[in-house]
Amino acid sequence: MNFDQSLIQDYWHLLCHRNELPQPGDYLRFETCIGDVVVFHDGNDLVVFDNRCPHRGALIYAGTHGNQAATCLYHGWTHSHGRMIVPHPENYRSCDLREAKLATFTTDWCGDFLFFSVTPRQQLYDQLSETAEILENISFNIGARADINAYVYDCYWPLAIENALEPDHISLIHPQTLSKLELEGGENIYHGLNSVWRAPVGNARLRKQLASLQRFFTIDYGYEGYMSVYLFPFTMLSSTYGFSYSLQNFFPRDARQDTTTFSSRLLVAPVRNEQAASTLSSFFSSTAQVNRKVFEEDHDVCKRVPRSAWSTQPLKFSSTSEAKIQHFRQSCRSHIEATNTLHQLHP
Numbered sequence: 001m002n003f004d005q006s007l008i009q010d011y012w013h014l015l016c017h018r019n020e021l022p023q024p025g026d027y028l029r030f031e032t033c034i035g036d037v038v039v040f041h042d043g044n045d046l047v048v049f050d051n052r053c054p055h056r057g058a059l060i061y062a063g064t065h066g067n068q069a070a071t072c073l074y075h076g077w078t079h080s081h082g083r084m085i086v087p088h089p090e091n092y093r094s095c096d097l098r099e100a101k102l103a104t105f106t107t108d109w110c111g112d113f114l115f116f117s118v119t120p121r122q123q124l125y126d127q128l129s130e131t132a133e134i135l136e137n138i139s140f141n142i143g144a145r146a147d148i149n150a151y152v153y154d155c156y157w158p159l160a161i162e163n164a165l166e167p168d169h170i171s172l173i174h175p176q177t178l179s180k181l182e183l184e185g186g187e188n189i190y191h192g193l194n195s196v197w198r199a200p201v202g203n204a205r206l207r208k209q210l211a212s213l214q215r216f217f218t219i220d221y222g223y224e225g226y227m228s229v230y231l232f233p234f235t236m237l238s239s240t241y242g243f244s245y246s247l248q249n250f251f252p253r254d255a256r257q258d259t260t261t262f263s264s265r266l267l268v269a270p271v272r273n274e275q276a277a278s279t280l281s282s283f284f285s286s287t288a289q290v291n292r293k294v295f296e297e298d299h300d301v302c303k304r305v306p307r308s309a310w311s312t313q314p315l316k317f318s319s320t321s322e323a324k325i326q327h328f329r330q331s332c333r334s335h336i337e338a339t340n341t342l343h344q345l346h347p
């Protein structure tokens, strides 16, 4: 098993917010280097599985998201309400169809955020440490998903993560978008493998405008400024004032091609009433457009950094605002050491 695969297997990964999949058939699919990971609403529950049909292994979902029953197109086997429905069961008399089940992953919740893992080394809350409380608070202040933006990043995933972990590139790469906030230096907070960056908005006019939107929301949590939460290894959650959150996954997609499955969801806070909803609709759609542009800009620059530029070693030239990159690389080194130790104990 390689480095990327072992990270997927050993850690918990935030997949979605409960309110992203409210209807039976709602699904999200992520391509990863250990195969597809699909989360879907089966009529009772959110189910996370490997996208393979238990009959003869056909892939059930093909898109990145949408609404579609978990019916295999090949011979019509369907998972619904916690069980597999097999057409013409009389043709399978020699088999025990009770054993025909989706191959599900291990799941757990932090507030209304759903996580999955394969063979987690720790309990979810141990992995999250103090970040768990922040995530719970955020999750209870999210109403719905307003946008989804999913495509393949043409770079090796740690390069995309490191780009998201440092603000030094903002003025050059995002001059018309993120740079407008004129974010101040802010502070880094570390919780185990995870990190949080909080930075006040320096642009006084925008700060005033943002503060004036507060009255349209029913939220009891949110940092008054820009906050970016990094969850080791593949997830970022960022927000301005807690009015909306951009949930980003950067899953290793294919070890040979160095590509990354990128997904960003815009999750918006609950609004006070109908009137507030109509007032905010243009704010949310412009936030979605700005976020899309920011990620394109990030993707464009990440494409310019070859895989060979990355290693788990500390940066040789590290600015003060690249401290979270050093922390990330330290976490990668610790993971490799722990994996090697385990292999020595259980070859």
Ligand code: FES
Residues within 6 Å of the ligand: 053, 054, 055, 056, 057, 058, 072, 073, 074, 075, 076, 077
């Ligand atoms: S492979 Fe899915 S129903 Fe046969």
Ligand SMILES: [Fe+2]
Residues within 6 Å of the ligand: 163, 164, 169, 170, 173, 174, 294, 298
């Ligand atoms: Fe960026």
